[in-house]
Amino acid sequence: MTKNDNFFDKVYDVARQIPFGRVTSYGAIATYLGSARSARMVGWAMNNSGNQQPEVPAHRVVNKKGLLTGKHHFDGTNLMQQLLESEGIKVIDNQIQDLDTVFWNPMNEL
DNA sequence: ATTGTGACGTTGC
DNA sequence: TGCAACGCCACAA
Numbered sequence: 620m621t622k623n624d625n626f627f628d629k630v631y632d633v634a635r636q637i638p639f640g641r642v643t644s645y646g647a648i649a650t651y652l653g654s655a656r657s658a659r660m661v662g663w664a665m666n667n668s669g670n671q672q673p674e675v676p677a678h679r680v681v682n683k684k685g686l687l688t689g690k691h692h693f694d695g696t697n698l699m700q701q702l703l704e705s706e707g708i709k710v711i712d713n714q715i716q717d718l719d720t721v722f723w724n725p726m727n728e729l
Numbered sequence: 730a731t732t733g734t735g736a737c738g739t740t741g742c
Numbered sequence: 743t744g745c746a747a748c749g750c751c752a753c754a755a
Contacts, residue, residue, distance in 0.1 A: 689736030
């Protein structure tokens with residue numbers, strides 16, 4: 620932690636900028652950061668997101684398919700889905716509905 | 730320095 | 743159109 624996790628920090632920063640009721644994909648963030656091929660790294664960064672003080676809305680970050688792939692990493696089993704549903708996002712079987720509508724593209728907004 | 734892994738994405742068949 | 747395999751970058755051991 621002594622070093623500035625440039626990549627990680629950026630991921631957290633973008634994730635925190637996700638508006639309420641919106642979601643984004645790892646690839647979108649990775650692409651915005653310039654490392655479109657590091658989509659996996661974005662997810663890896665989320666691993667430490669819980670360690671970050673400004674709690675990163677990792678529940679708003681899903682894969683391109685809108686699938687809650689990382690929900691397994693949350694406390695509960697359906698916690699991530701509960702959070703998304705609380706924001707008005709319809710999630711069925713770990714799959715976000717109307718993804719095109721709730722999708723938030725950092726490149727488009729930022 | 731090398732190897733392995735990972736909450737993904739894209740291309741190929 | 744659906745499923746499989748590869749690629750890829752960054753971090754940890």
